[in-house]
Amino acid sequence: MKADPRGVLTGIHFLDGDHACCEGALAAGARFAAGYPITPSTEIVERFASRVPKVGGTFIQMEDELAASITLQGAVWGGAKAFTVTSGPGFSLMMEHIGYAAMTETPCVFVDVQRGGPSTGLPTLPAQADMMQARWGSHGDYEIIALCPNSPQECFDLTIKAFNLAEEFRVPVMFMMDEVVGHMTEKVVIPPADQIDVVPRKHTRKSVEDYLPYGTNGDQVPEMAHAGEGYNFHVTGLTHDEHGYPNMTPPVQDKLVRRLQNKIRDAADRIALFEEEQLAGADVVVVSYGITSRVAQRAIEVARDQGLRVGKLRLITAWPFPEKKIRELANKVKAFVVPELNLGQMVREVERSAAGKARTFAVSHAGGGVHKPEDILKVIVEASKCQSI
């Protein structure tokens, strides 16, 4: 299905990442947002509030993030594509409802423009320290998808992707921006609507009698119905059977929670997006994402000028983590270098996936700015000198 042209601002623009994210949401068909103001994400919903009455949709500013993160889910079950936008402290408040969306299989998008933490931290300055929270923040076993844009153009393109993945898998998708990507202004090309692919809701075509709200047809993703269509379905955050009815027995729990996990894990290769460069023959591979990938690019180029064989792997999908890709590379390279604006989060995944076949070097940064390329370079040089395992 192609995008609804009413929401697509086709043309060449000079936009910051926050505004580009909003345009991506509109192009993807989002017609509902619920938000609560928080720096550095607010510009996304400010623009949405300005644009959406002219394209046929609704924005509501809620009383807090707890409300925003569940209001959007009400809107999804009412038939809308919906999202919310926040930063660290608000993201923390939304965690319960990320679990609710995972459990009830409510397709929706949570945008987190990351800033320095913990707590109020650095409201106006960048970090990438919510990456583990995005994956594990709500209680219980569940899977989500998380994407990491590194430019305003990607804030547009990948927001559409985020909505499409949410609909395809009926899962909450975390859109993990950072303050720098959110506030940097660059060229953003918005294509014509007929060149934008949009995944529609996986709506059931079954009759009321035949419809099983949480039954699956082999692909692990149930078909959805909306309120007011006569299906009289039940949705609950309790452990539920295929009817959607509460059934709190270990076998039903096992079946449900494994399906929620496997519908994402089994498709991990397809969901995993990354950008790679000169991986063949590399001694060292720099693994990075978001704004840090752009700083790392400079370090990689200088290292290559010095004769080092350095490959680049930029994670676009952070979760599910592309462990297969890292595992394959670990057999070929000496070391991974992982710069990120935190004290060591995704580097743990790299290390785990490398499984002792290659060394892993973190280049940590507590946030508040970006790395200096020379700090990353220093570690690349060090890593190049290490012995293969």
Added chain:
Amino acid sequence: MPEHLIDIVNPVEPFLRTDRMPHIWCPGCGIGTTVNSFARALVDSKIDLGSLALVSGIGCTGRVAGYVKLDSFHTTHGRAIPFATGLKLANPKLNVVVYSGDGDLSAIGGNHLIHAARRNIDLKVICVNNLIYAMTGGQTAPTTPDHSTTSTNPYGTFEPSFNLPHLVEAAGAVYVARWTTFHVRQLSRSIGEAFKKKGFSFIEVISPCPTLYQRRNKLGDGLDTMKYYKEKSKVRNGAPTNEVGLTMTGEIIVGKFVDRDRPDYQTMMRGQFEQSLGEKYIEQDQPETVCS
């Protein structure tokens, strides 16, 4: 059983998920009684059931969503109202009922309660007030009357309790009523009236929890509580809500306290956009009905 009695169907049965019976509520609990009154209000008001959605939070009353044969949502603790807000705004054709307990709506969900009333979101809120956190074993709620014994105030409560009709009237509700589970017909009528209002309607139903509130406070069983409701309830329609606070064994003022009109959220939103944007305003797409 005589043959001619077997085919008799309880008039509320079509509204219930009978495949989920028996329910979880205790003997003497009033929640089932309120559901009966609710179902009868649906019969009497001839409301289109296809357009009706019911949203609950967490707790004993939160389980209502699982027993009604409607599009029903059992959400998170305290968040039934914001979920219902999203549902209503995304599809304004829906009639959205929030059915939850006093702890869920006025403690953990208290912020959403007052803001939804302030915005005048077109929701019908039925708050079953059993004066206690029942599902978790009888802890103090914001509604627990002074000096009651609870599991978390074993020597008696001393915090003042919320007067919910007063709270929601002050916050902006257009319809506020209170009944007890003794007043099944009046409750049913009030629910029917709320369906006719456009805006935030709030109906409080005082309901026994014999297992955890009445027993622990030596107030007898479910039947004793019904007798108390019968003897001590006083109908005062239009009573000033600041005079309707509850005590443990005193008078219960019941009736319709507030019935007023002001534009609901979506009417105000539409008006504002039409004024500011004129022809540029595009009203929200109405979801199509897909059901075959």
